[in-house]
Amino acid sequence: xxxxxxxxxxxxxxxxxxxxxxxxxxxxxxxxxxxxxxxxxxxxxxxxxxxxxxxxxxxxxxxxxxxxxxxxxxxxxxxxxxxxxxxxxxxxxxxxxxxxxxxxxxxxxxxxxxxxxxxxxxxxxxxxxxxxxxxxxxxxxxxxxxxxxxxxxxxxxxxxxxxxxxxxxxxxxxxxxxxxxxxxxxxxxxxxxxxxxxxxxxxxxxxxxxxxxxxxxxxxxxxxxxxxxxxxxxxxxxxxxxxxxxxxxxxxxxxxxxxxxxxxxxxxxxxxxxxxxxxxxxxxxxxxxxxxxxxxxxxxxxxxxxxxxxxxxxxxxxxxxxxxxxxxxxxxxxxxxxxxxxxxxxxxxxxxxxxxxxxxxxxxxxxxxxxxxxxxxxxxxxxxxxxxxxxxxxxxxxxxxxxxxxxxxxxxxxxxxxxxxxxxxxxxxxxxxxxxxxxxxxxxxxxxxxxxxxxxxxxxxxxxxxxxxxxxxxxxxxxxxxxxxxxxxxxxxxxxxxxxxxxxxxxxxxxxxxxxxxxxx
Amino acid sequence: xxxxxxxxxxxxxxxxxxxxxxxxxxxxxxxxxxxxxxxxxxxxxxxxxxxxxxxxxxxxxxxxxxxxxxxxxxxxxxxxxxxxxxxxxxxxxxxxxxxxxxxxxxxxxxxxxxxxxxxxxxxxxxxxxxxxxxxxxxxxxxxxxxxxxxxxxxxxxxxxxxxxxxxxxxxxxxxxxxxx
Numbered sequence: 076x077x078x079x080x081x082x083x084x085x086x087x088x089x090x091x092x093x094x095x096x097x098x099x100x101x102x103x104x105x106x107x108x109x110x111x112x113x114x115x116x117x118x119x120x121x122x123x124x125x126x127x128x129x130x131x132x133x134x135x136x137x138x139x140x141x142x143x144x145x146x147x148x149x150x151x152x153x154x155x156x157x158x159x160x161x162x163x164x165x166x167x168x169x170x171x172x173x174x175x176x177x178x179x180x181x182x183x184x185x186x187x188x189x190x191x192x193x194x195x196x197x198x199x200x201x202x203x204x205x206x207x208x209x210x211x212x213x214x215x216x217x218x219x220x221x222x223x224x225x226x227x228x229x230x231x232x233x234x235x236x237x238x239x240x241x242x243x244x245x246x247x248x249x250x251x252x253x254x255x256x257x258x259x260x261x262x263x264x265x266x267x268x269x270x271x272x273x274x275x276x277x278x279x280x281x282x283x284x285x286x287x288x289x290x291x292x293x294x295x296x297x298x299x300x301x302x303x304x305x306x307x308x309x310x311x312x313x314x315x316x317x318x319x320x321x322x323x324x325x326x327x328x329x330x331x332x333x334x335x336x337x338x339x340x341x342x343x344x345x346x347x348x349x350x351x352x353x354x355x356x357x358x359x360x361x362x363x364x365x366x367x368x369x370x371x372x373x374x375x376x377x378x379x380x381x382x383x384x385x386x387x388x389x390x391x392x393x394x395x396x397x398x399x400x401x402x403x404x405x406x407x408x409x410x411x412x413x414x415x416x417x418x419x420x421x422x423x424x425x426x427x428x429x430x431x432x433x434x435x436x437x438x439x440x441x442x443x444x445x446x447x448x449x450x451x452x453x454x455x456x457x458x459x460x461x462x463x464x465x466x467x468x469x470x471x472x473x474x475x476x477x478x479x480x481x482x483x484x485x486x487x488x489x490x491x492x493x494x495x496x497x498x499x500x501x502x503x504x505x506x507x508x509x510x511x512x513x514x515x516x517x518x519x520x521x522x523x524x525x526x527x528x529x530x531x532x533x534x535x536x537x538x539x540x541x542x543x544x545x546x547x548x549x550x551x552x553x554x555x556x557x558x559x560x561x562x563x564x565x566x567x568x569x570x571x572x573x574x575x576x577x578x579x580x581x582x583x584x585x586x587x588x589x590x591x592x593x594x595x596x
Numbered sequence: 597x598x599x600x601x602x603x604x605x606x607x608x609x610x611x612x613x614x615x616x617x618x619x620x621x622x623x624x625x626x627x628x629x630x631x632x633x634x635x636x637x638x639x640x641x642x643x644x645x646x647x648x649x650x651x652x653x654x655x656x657x658x659x660x661x662x663x664x665x666x667x668x669x670x671x672x673x674x675x676x677x678x679x680x681x682x683x684x685x686x687x688x689x690x691x692x693x694x695x696x697x698x699x700x701x702x703x704x705x706x707x708x709x710x711x712x713x714x715x716x717x718x719x720x721x722x723x724x725x726x727x728x729x730x731x732x733x734x735x736x737x738x739x740x741x742x743x744x745x746x747x748x749x750x751x752x753x754x755x756x757x758x759x760x761x762x763x764x765x766x767x768x769x770x771x772x773x774x775x776x
Contacts, residue, residue, distance in 0.1 A: 145666070215670050215673070219673065219677070222677045222681075225681075226680060226681065226684065229684055229688075230684075233688065233691075236691050236695075237695075238695045238696060241688060241691050241692045241695060242692070242701065242702055242704075243704075244688055245623055245685075245688055245689070245692060245701055246701060248681075248684070248685060248688065249618070249626055249630070252630055252681060252685075253618065253630075253633075256630070256633050256634060256637055259634075259637045259674060260637050260640060262670075263637060263640040263641045263643075263644045263667075264640070264644070266641070266644045266645075266666075266667060266670075267599075267640075267643065267644035272666075272670070314707075315704045315707065318706075374710055374714070375710070376706075376710070377706060380706060
């Protein structure tokens with residue numbers, strides 16, 4: 076029993092949990108207990124994995140004892156472990172929040188009081204899918220991980236089957252399926268040209284391909300991942316589909332799904348195609364993603380839609396770090412991913428609280444929340460400033476890291492990106508301050524008249540219960556805490572980035588271990 | 597490796613027809629497009645596996661003459677995944693038909709509203725108000741003089757030929773101002 080035996084657990088535990096919760100469909104308590112304890116266990120395992128990878132290098136498991144040429148390998152390096160920790164922490168908070176909501180919160184329109192026993196199993200399958208993509212060392216296995224989380228996300232997005240959600244679900248599903256298909260075709264072409272789908276072996280073989288072939292493969296992989304990550308010309312699906320889902324679902328989607336695409340792009344850019352021939356293109360895509368996304372956010376009247384557009388916009392920052400391609404760039408991009416998962420999830424949960432309290436997320440209906448719910452004000456204000464990158468918070472630190480990496484690159488385009496990211500940061504501040512000015516600071520009387528005050532007041536009594544406020548507060552505190560631990564965190568991301576750029580660590584640990592204990596069973 | 601020209605042609609035809617159908621706004625047409633595309637991808641794996649050979653069973657045939665088993669395993673997985681996704685999309689298409697009695701994907705309501713506000717140059721919800729204007733003076737109607745709908749409305753006016761069932765609704769919304 077070595078440390079590497081921990082690697083499959085973030086996938087296996089949620090799948091087992093999904094089975095248990097599905098079997099216990101009628102028993103709410105069993106479901107809640109199972110899923111909460113499973114995700115807590117995954118969080119603990121991920122922390123152990125981070126320690127193990129940081130101290131002893133990448134942990135590798137050859138599934139079924141097959142050598143990497145034939146079987147699937149699971150690899151956890153620092154990047155994977157870090158992503159696992161953040162994703163499971165965020166999932167845990169969202170799960171706690173949805174338990175706090177109670178079941179009837181998911182039946183908004185015409186489900187009546189019917190419970191939704193499918194929520195817990197589906198969320199656990201989603202977790203397993205996300206974990207699979209993070210620990211996979213095999214392109215096809217990565218594809219299977221994507222499909223797992225996609226199938227789960229389709230179900231979560233269309234919970235209740237109301238008209239809005241079905242419409243949003245259909246366009247989301249087609250775009251996701253198309254991106255997976257592009258990825259699948261890329262895998263087939265890679266297999267045809269290199270004869271393997273194992274990423275460590277591919278890292279050695281792809282270098283030998285003719286430049287035209289490798290450019291085509293590279294572009295196809297990036298295209299598939301860019302749709303998933305909502306990079307600008309391919310980002311139109313996101314703000315259309317995310318806001319219709321229930322608050323916890325949107326929160327977990329916003330935190331995790333696009334970041335999975337970013338993670339896959341980091342792997343492609345460092346392990347498979349480190350030549351950086353598409354970096355200029357990616358820099359332009361990053362600039363446009365930031366600007367177009369944030370201009371969309373400024374135009375929105377609905378908080379959830381505004382947040383979806385800021386989500387698209389801030390994907391540009393991570394892409395900026397990837398496209399710079401230096402160690403500092405990757406390190407800051409990873410830091411920014413960690414920061415953004417925590418903050419974006421928090422903001423969507425707060426938007427859910429605002430919807431519960433004020434009966435709407437539309438800025439033309441909300442008003443006076445600062446006096447009627449000061450706690451909600453604090454919960455919104457802190458992560459909002461964090462998102463905009465105001466100095467003490469982690470958003471600022473991440474952006475500074477990215478800008479330094481850009482300045483080190485020193486090309487005119489990099490300086491243009493610097494200006495673009497500063498502008499995006501300011502416009503983000505404007506977008507969140509619009510929400511603040513309208514929903515929180517506007518005098519209460521004017522807008523509440525239209526929306527049945529009696530009903531609103533009755534729902535307000537039960538809106539901000541301990542069960543939903545506590546997880547949100549914890550996430551806000553975690554977001555602020557990222558500033559406190561920023562030093563050690565940046566050290567870890569620096570080492571992770573160094574590992575990524577020096578591919579031999581990853582390749583060696585996959586291939587050497589296979590000769591030591593490999594061979595067919 | 598010399599790929600089989602027949603298979604390559606089949607993949608080409610499947611991809612082109614699939615892409616064409618996927619571009620449709622009809623849910624079921626797009627689903628058929630997705631099916632054709634995913635089958636094209638599956639056949640692409642067969643091309644990637646190289647020359648056809650004997651069944652890849654260890655001990656039955658010698659290694660040199662076997663066909664490559666790995667792409668077959670990958671294709672099987674891809675087929676299973678494609679089947680599940682198709683089943684889900686069919687259920688979704690059926691649900692969409694139940695709710696809206698049309699097979700055509702509608703526009704996002706909020707998106708359409710914001711777009712319309714932009715084309716109408718409607719500043720009524722802006723942060724910046726003209727302080728000099730007295731409070732009770734009505735806001736000037738926008739140039740086209742068309743009524744601006746408030747609250748969610750279904751915009752079926754884009755969704756043309758395919759849905760005859762909605763003709764009556766269509767005429768209503770068209771008068772609601774398409775040329776704003």
